[in-house]
Amino acid sequence: xxNVKPNHMIKVKRSQRLAFTMLSLAALLTVIILxxxxxxxxxxxxxxxxxxFLFTEPRSMGTEGGVFSAILGTIYLVALxxxxxxxxxxxxxVYLNEYMPAGRFKNIIRFSTELLAxxxxxxxxxFGFIFFVLMLGDYTGGFSILSGALTGVMMILPVIIxxxxxxxxxxxxxxxxASLALGTTRWYTIKKIVLPFALPxxxxxxxxSIGRVIGETAAFLLTLGGSLLVATSIFDGSRTLALHLYxxxxxxxxxxxxxxxxxxxxxxxxxxxxxxxxxxxxxxxRFST
Amino acid sequence: MVKLAxxxxxxxxxxxxxxxxxxxxxxxxxxDLRVAYGNNEVLHGISLPIRKNQVTALIGPSGCGKSxxxxxxxxxxxxxxxxxxxxxxxFEGENILREKQDPLDLRKRVGMVFxxxxxxxxxxxxxxxxxxxxxxxxxxDLSEIVERSLKDAYLFDEVKDxxxxxxxxxxxxxxxxxxxxxxxxxxxxxxxxxxxxxxxxPKATLAVEDLISKLKEKYTVVLxxxxxxxxxxxxxxxxxxxxxNVVEHGETHRLFSNPLRKQTEDxxxxxxx
Numbered sequence: 001x002x003n004v005k006p007n008h009m010i011k012v013k014r015s016q017r018l019a020f021t022m023l024s025l026a027a028l029l030t031v032i033i034l035x036x037x038x039x040x041x042x043x044x045x046x047x048x049x050x051x052x053f054l055f056t057e058p059r060s061m062g063t064e065g066g067v068f069s070a071i072l073g074t075i076y077l078v079a080l081x082x083x084x085x086x087x088x089x090x091x092x093x094v095y096l097n098e099y100m101p102a103g104r105f106k107n108i109i110r111f112s113t114e115l116l117a118x119x120x121x122x123x124x125x126x127f128g129f130i131f132f133v134l135m136l137g138d139y140t141g142g143f144s145i146l147s148g149a150l151t152g153v154m155m156i157l158p159v160i161i162x163x164x165x166x167x168x169x170x171x172x173x174x175x176x177x178a179s180l181a182l183g184t185t186r187w188y189t190i191k192k193i194v195l196p197f198a199l200p201x202x203x204x205x206x207x208x209s210i211g212r213v214i215g216e217t218a219a220f221l222l223t224l225g226g227s228l229l230v231a232t233s234i235f236d237g238s239r240t241l242a243l244h245l246y247x248x249x250x251x252x253x254x255x256x257x258x259x260x261x262x263x264x265x266x267x268x269x270x271x272x273x274x275x276x277x278x279x280x281x282x283x284x285x286r287f288s289t
Numbered sequence: 290m291v292k293l294a295x296x297x298x299x300x301x302x303x304x305x306x307x308x309x310x311x312x313x314x315x316x317x318x319x320x321d322l323r324v325a326y327g328n329n330e331v332l333h334g335i336s337l338p339i340r341k342n343q344v345t346a347l348i349g350p351s352g353c354g355k356s357x358x359x360x361x362x363x364x365x366x367x368x369x370x371x372x373x374x375x376x377x378x379x380f381e382g383e384n385i386l387r388e389k390q391d392p393l394d395l396r397k398r399v400g401m402v403f404x405x406x407x408x409x410x411x412x413x414x415x416x417x418x419x420x421x422x423x424x425x426x427x428x429x430d431l432s433e434i435v436e437r438s439l440k441d442a443y444l445f446d447e448v449k450d451x452x453x454x455x456x457x458x459x460x461x462x463x464x465x466x467x468x469x470x471x472x473x474x475x476x477x478x479x480x481x482x483x484x485x486x487x488x489x490x491p492k493a494t495l496a497v498e499d500l501i502s503k504l505k506e507k508y509t510v511v512l513x514x515x516x517x518x519x520x521x522x523x524x525x526x527x528x529x530x531x532x533x534n535v536v537e538h539g540e541t542h543r544l545f546s547n548p549l550r551k552q553t554e555d556x557x558x559x560x561x562x
Contacts, residue, residue: 102370151358178407182400182420183424192409
């Protein structure tokens with residue numbers, strides 16, 4: 001037997017209580033900060049929101065009028081980025097995981113992907129500005145949704161590639177072998193067995209990327225151009241809500257209007273995320289069961 | 290390398306090969322097959338006939354090369370990296386190891402069943418019709434093929450009312466018979482089985498073994514198993530592999546009751562393995 005000091009258990013329990021209190025306070029603080037910000041922006045911004053605010057174009061650099069063109073700009077940009085990045089990203093992941101033999105070149109591609117993920121967005125913006133806006137201006141329309149989307153694609157590709165690869169790796173080898181042993185090609189096996197199995201993981205990565213595109217300002221400041229007009233094609237300049245918020249707050253100082261955009265931005269993020277999640281859930285149910 | 294303990298009355302390998310039941314024609318004729326992963330040779334010149342409408346069992350301790358041998362028979366071994374092969378495997382008289390052999394057509398004619406039941410996350414019907422669909426069978430002919438394959442796997446009566454339920458609604462033993470039905474659906478001539486009952490409970494094992502004995506009426510079966518009793522129960526001829534060599538091959542009953550090699554005797558009496 002061993003001796004225990006008489007007060008020892010009391011001490012242990014006291015330290016447990018202390019730890020519990022601190023940890024729950026930390027958790028509470030996070031919630032308070034989040035709801036504090038949400039409440040402030042919503043309460044301040046909501047007074048600005050009206051049908052006119054939502055459905056008219058900004059005037060006088062955003063101090064008057066609404067945010068219609070920025071809402072459309074955000075949606076166009078997200079759609080175009082996903083349209084390009086999803087096939088390229090998922091395709092790269094499939095190639096790396098299913099076709100490419102292990103070796104140096106594969107390691108180089110993996111390493112490049114990780115590096116790409118670590119580059120600050122303003123650097124992507126700079127590159128996008130020089131390459132897509134200036135050098136390829138004749139083809140991209142200069143400052144345009146296309147230039148912005150191509151820059152956004154570079155930013156989110158690493159996210160999609162890495163997450164897709166992760167979920168492709170989780171597909172059991174036994175299933176692939178069973179399919180190949182029936183005399184199918186590798187591609188048929190990928191289409192019918194591998195991709196449906198990996199679909200949930202891939203869609204999660206795509207939904208995460210949507211958030212990144214909606215929230216990004218630095219890269220799009222240098223490539224979208226910040227036009228106040230409603231874009232009629234992908235070769236037109238535009239602005240996203242996040243960019244609009246930044247430009248209105250910093251260049252006009254009209255914080256009320258900026259907060260209004262912020263409120264719309266938050267609502268839009270919630271709507272787009274839920275829609276995407278719902279769509280993907282349908283897709284998953286259709287293809288992977 | 291281990292020197293094989295040869296008994297004086299057996300002179301050559303040929304003598305043992307010929308002791309297999311000779312009346313049936315061969316589907317596979319394997320000659321001097323060598324397989325290496327990188328520099329590590331795992332099969333050291335194997336020669337073995339596989340006879341038609343028989344169950345041939347490959348037995349031997351882990352790592353003896355029986356699974357590798359099985360994988361070469363439908364060229365699934367190509368899925369592994371860094372493979373070197375030499376020798377010949379004549380399938381219906383044609384060497385499948387020659388260059389530019391298309392494994393897809395071969396795999397249609399040689400089905401495979403794996404250790405763990407591996408149904409696709411699809412319905413029972415879609416699992417069985419997966420192979421025929423790939424090979425271009427028209428949609429209207431699929432249900433007939435599915436029914437025939439499930440009947441051949443003795444599963445049809447158990448699932449005929451719920452063909453469109455998920456394959457995962459089946460028990461482990463039923464799932465394995467579904468995988469056998471899936472392999473039968475491409476109308477193969479040969480079924481390769483890699484320890485098909487090792488993940489099953491005794492009752493399901495019995496059902497699958499029962500099925501294997503019936504399959505040989507229409508198909509040729511090559512069965513890898515680590516259970517000697519299973520080989521004794523269901524196979525017609527047995528090959529005992531040890532360290533990448535065929536130590537002995539012959540009619541199953543004879544091999545188990547009167548092994549010609551000392552190593553075979555040691556293995557089947559449980560002295561090693």
